[in-house]
Amino acid sequence: MRTSRQRIVRPVVLGVAILSIVVAPTAGWGQTAPTPTGIQAEPCVNGVIPWNPYVVNCNLQPRPPRVRGSAPDAGAIIACRDRPGCLAWYINGPP
Incomplete structure (x- = not known):
């Protein structure tokens, strides 16, 4: 059971990390003052x-x-x- 949980958690954590790296810079672009x-x-x-x-x-x-x-x-x-x-x-x- 532990092995199947690791197989699921590892890709999910990796996907969240990659998504945060991609989304964080783009979220700051529209935040500059006019x-x-x-x-x-x-x-x-x-x-x-x-x-x-x-x-x-x-x-x-x-x-x-x-x-x-x-x-x-x-x-x-x-x-x-x-x-x-x-x-x-x-x-x-x-x-």
Whole structure:
């Protein structure tokens, strides 16, 4: 009787050990905290990037829909400050 019990217990213990080795790393993959960009609904930056008026700034008001020839928003004005032609390209360029 002891021999038949060993024949059953040994494969079961071995299977549980192998299963725990395989499952343990995969269980930890989904447990990481989301990145800050994954939390935000709309990606934006905390500042203005010179020469890039298209970047959305978190510190300014939300941007209205951009229409060619319309007045620029605050982010575009700040980003194009002291850059000749930058604001004209933003206003008249492709939407």
